[in-house]
Amino acid sequence: MQGQHCAVCSNPRRRVKTVADLFVALLRMRYVMLRYCLALAAAAFMAACEPTPMSGPVSTQPEQGQPASFSANESARSFIRVLQTVEPVAERECRVRTSQVNCDFNIVVDDRPGQPANAYQTEDKAGRPVIAFTLALIADARNEDELAFVMGHEAAHHIEGHIARQQQNAVAGAVIFAGLATLSGGDATAVESAQRLGAQVGARTYSKDFELEADALGTIITARAGYNPLRGAEFFTRIPDPGDRFLGTHPPNASRLDTVRRTAAGL
Structure with missing residues (x-):
């Protein structure tokens, strides 16, 4: 192909x-x-x-x-x-x-x-x-x-269109933060800084959800290709656990493993 x-x-x-x-x-x-x-x-x-x-x-x-x-x-x-x-x-x-x-x-x-x-x-x-x-x-x-x-x-x-969705979230965050800075009387530099911060916050807002969505669909793709997604997801047990940090980019490893198990059980 x-x-x-x-x-x-x-x-x-x-x-x-x-x-x-x-x-x-x-x-x-x-x-x-x-x-x-x-x-x-x-x-x-x-x-x-x-x-x-x-x-x-x-x-x-x-x-x-x-x-x-x-x-x-x-x-x-x-x-x-x-x-x-x-x-x-x-x-x-x-x-x-x-x-x-x-x-x-x-x-x-x-x-x-x-x-x-x-x-x-x-x-x-x-x-x-x-x-x-x-x-x-x-x-x-x-x-x-x-x-x-x-x-x-x-x-x-x-x-799942995660790149486009992340970009949309970043734009929304930038607009909101810039608006708040403007309303609070910030100068051009303050508004620009708020805009950059808003873009970063917006881009990370749903990043954990995106990872779990990719884990679920990735499980389906793996299984339909003839591989074992449960065995494949074992690498989560070897990488550092990011925990459930505020604005973290990845969910806890336990949540990811649970998503894979639940998705695989439904196949």
Whole structure:
């Protein structure tokens, strides 16, 4: 299908030559190999890839006694396999649930050095949905269910229209705060500051709800692609719990796991 792409986006940041940089570079050796394996996998030459067994600077390290992440070669193979399986399902769900929305997902690898384990959804200038995985996240995944769940979750953000809704909330917050500053007699600088603050508050107002919505729809996409969303959502048990902070961007991990369980039970 048109949406099945595994591009590698390169945009290296400025490098500072320090001892710390050298140490990070050594730790990054696994990701260099993973990047190489991904390129070979995409070109169907995976047999030539031999991984270097070094751990990298990821944000969710396995705890003692828990299964380790894939090797670089296994990570590359798994990512390509999950992409080819989940993307068509996500595209189908998008077309069924939306109208006049671009459902041609472009799934890319963010290979910038030093990026933490993360995935995010955005749109390109033409409005095409883009889902990006950092090398650290791909390397840190313990099974294909986790990769599938993350991919389904990010696709769900696009299907639910969260970027547009967040922008609308930001505009509303900016207008309200600027109006209050004006009514209170603030000068142009005060009004501008209030506008910026209002935009930030507005953008975060429903961010937790958006994450839970994406978890629910991501569970459906994961299951319909043939993966286990309950197993996939186990990565919530390894990442820091954001808690229920006021204006926090993510809900507590327990709430997210509960959403996945309830959604999966209804399938």
